[in-house]
Amino acid sequence: MTARPPIFQFDNSYARDLPGFYVAWEGAKVPTPQLVVFNRELAKELGLDSNLLETSEGAEIFAGVRQPDGASPLAQVYAGHQFGGFSPQLGDGRALLLGEIIDSTGNRKDIQLKGSGPTPFSRGGDGKAVVGPVLREYILGEAMHALGIPTTRALAAVTTGETIYRDGPKPGAVLTRVAASHLRVGTFQYFAARGETEKVRQLADYAIARHDPDLAGQPDRYIRLFRGVVERQAALVANWVLVGFVHGVMNTDNTTISGETIDYGPCAFIDAYDPAAVFSSIDHGGRYAFGRQPVIMQWNLARLAETLLPLIQPDDLDKAVELASAELGRFPDIYRAAWLNGMRAKLGLVEETAEDQDLFETMLSILQEQSVDYTLFFRHLSEAAVGAPQKLRELFVDPTQIDGWLERWMQRLESEGRAPADTRTAMNLVNPLYIPRNHKVEEALQSAETGEYFLLNELLDILKAPYEERTGFESYALPAPEAFGPYQTFCGT
Numbered sequence: 001m002t003a004r005p006p007i008f009q010f011d012n013s014y015a016r017d018l019p020g021f022y023v024a025w026e027g028a029k030v031p032t033p034q035l036v037v038f039n040r041e042l043a044k045e046l047g048l049d050s051n052l053l054e055t056s057e058g059a060e061i062f063a064g065v066r067q068p069d070g071a072s073p074l075a076q077v078y079a080g081h082q083f084g085g086f087s088p089q090l091g092d093g094r095a096l097l098l099g100e101i102i103d104s105t106g107n108r109k110d111i112q113l114k115g116s117g118p119t120p121f122s123r124g125g126d127g128k129a130v131v132g133p134v135l136r137e138y139i140l141g142e143a144m145h146a147l148g149i150p151t152t153r154a155l156a157a158v159t160t161g162e163t164i165y166r167d168g169p170k171p172g173a174v175l176t177r178v179a180a181s182h183l184r185v186g187t188f189q190y191f192a193a194r195g196e197t198e199k200v201r202q203l204a205d206y207a208i209a210r211h212d213p214d215l216a217g218q219p220d221r222y223i224r225l226f227r228g229v230v231e232r233q234a235a236l237v238a239n240w241v242l243v244g245f246v247h248g249v250m251n252t253d254n255t256t257i258s259g260e261t262i263d264y265g266p267c268a269f270i271d272a273y274d275p276a277a278v279f280s281s282i283d284h285g286g287r288y289a290f291g292r293q294p295v296i297m298q299w300n301l302a303r304l305a306e307t308l309l310p311l312i313q314p315d316d317l318d319k320a321v322e323l324a325s326a327e328l329g330r331f332p333d334i335y336r337a338a339w340l341n342g343m344r345a346k347l348g349l350v351e352e353t354a355e356d357q358d359l360f361e362t363m364l365s366i367l368q369e370q371s372v373d374y375t376l377f378f379r380h381l382s383e384a385a386v387g388a389p390q391k392l393r394e395l396f397v398d399p400t401q402i403d404g405w406l407e408r409w410m411q412r413l414e415s416e417g418r419a420p421a422d423t424r425t426a427m428n429l430v431n432p433l434y435i436p437r438n439h440k441v442e443e444a445l446q447s448a449e450t451g452e453y454f455l456l457n458e459l460l461d462i463l464k465a466p467y468e469e470r471t472g473f474e475s476y477a478l479p480a481p482e483a484f485g486p487y488q489t490f491c492g493t
């Protein structure tokens with residue numbers, strides 16, 4: 001009999017290159033691991049054999065109770081600014097890096113369990129997660145990916161058979177998350193705050209090898225690493241804003257070096273356009289409101305810059321500050337350029353003109369004034385491009401307010417000379433019809449809490465193809481009915 005090849009071909013660079021940046025750890029025992037959702041498409045991209053993972057053995061691996069061959073799981077340490085205040089010691093308090101694998105396109109990926117039990121970084125927490133938030137992260141992360149926005153992915157969700165007490169008894173669950181890495185601004189902050197410059201250097205070199213390999217060995221590699229993170233994060237936040245996403249907890253421990261969205265705790269998509277939109281129950285001051293995300297990201301990147309100063313110009317702090325400030329100062333322009341580009345595409349425009357910003361802002365102020373659904377506006381606007389503005393006008397309490405703007409926009413389209421039907425097609429390729437609507441997410445989660453997964457699977461299926469209209473699924477495109485009321489989300493549950 002030939003031995004079965006291991007399910008995961010681990011190649012663990014973090015453990016190898018960064019001793020002292022983690023503790024080796026194992027998942028807690030749980031009674032009855034059961035696979036709830038498994039992402040076959042992602043498994044394929046990762047070069048994993050679904051037949052081996054959609055089994056009771058797979059469920060045990062994903063629950064953290066069975067170590068796959070070759071695994072040496074670990075909990076990473078990090079720090080972070082949370083709502084502006086510095087916590088010098090956070091770390092994976094309920095997560096385990098199972099290991100890294102090289103995917104089918106040659107990229108290194110972390111496989112991490114979230115909710116697999118307490119670790120030395122749990123700070124009094126139980127180290128667990130419950131089924132609602134685990135599936136929320138699964139749904140939102142996969143929706144983000146389908147929207148073409150860099151994000152951690154979800155490979156699997158299992159229930160554990162445990163009852164976990166949150167705001168009542170809840171089924172325990174574990175998420176298997178896949179990421180380009182779990183390096184966070186907070187990882188740098190942990191070592192910088194302790195004055196461990198050599199460890200910051202080790203970490204920066206590791207980050208370069210993993211995310212900016214072209215910079216390896218270059219004398220100016222640290223400032224260029226910072227530049228890369230600024231560029232990735234500016235593009236990411238522009239993407240969030242263009243699609244109407246509110247991250248909700250943009251702490252520096254939730255700001256990645258890779259430029260991927262991470263931690264779908266209290267996030268949500270807006271329905272009515274509103275820069276002040278906040279969903280998180282704990283964000284009383286609106287620090288992480290929809291419209292503040294670019295400013296907050298720049299603030300988070302300033303915290304990263306601080307950790308890198310001794311590397312950027314070791315013998316001249318003033319010079320290092322000058323160089324880092326120049327890079328950080330480019331953030332607003334990079335962000336604005338990405339946002340303007342994205343908005344042009346959403347409006348079916350190709351040419352860049354001096355009036356773009358004004359055209360877009362005028363539109364947004366009308367949407368805000370009339371609480372118009374952000375997602376449906378762009379989708380129905382594509383119909384207006386072919387001379388059918390009726391559905392669009394129905395989104396407005398007073399449609400006459402948008403008429404003047406529509407005329408202006410139509411003139412722009414005409415001046416560009418593209419056939420209207422082509423404009424509509426182009427617009428529908430970048431403006432989603434289906435986003436994870438808050439009421440649909442809640443419906444799916446509530447039924448999953450009772451062990452019923454039909455709505456979850458239907459929602460996941462719809463969100464896989466967000467631009468493709470499907471008959472019979474009209475309700476997935478609609479904003480929440482009035483009775484749903486104001487929406488609130490919760491952190492770290």
Ligand SMILES: Nc1ncnc2c1ncn2[C@@H]1O[C@H](COP(=O)(O)OP(=O)(O)OP(=O)(O)O)[C@@H](O)[C@H]1O
Pocket residue numbers: 090091092093094095118121122123124125126127128129249253254262263264265491492493
């Ligand atoms: N139930 C828990 N038990 C132990 N630690 C926890 C628990 N919930 C959150 N933490 C820890 O608190 C810190 C901040 O929590 P946050 O909700 O931002 O992270 P998370 O959602 O657990 O993880 P991630 O940022 O990796 O997605 C993290 O260090 C996290 O590990």
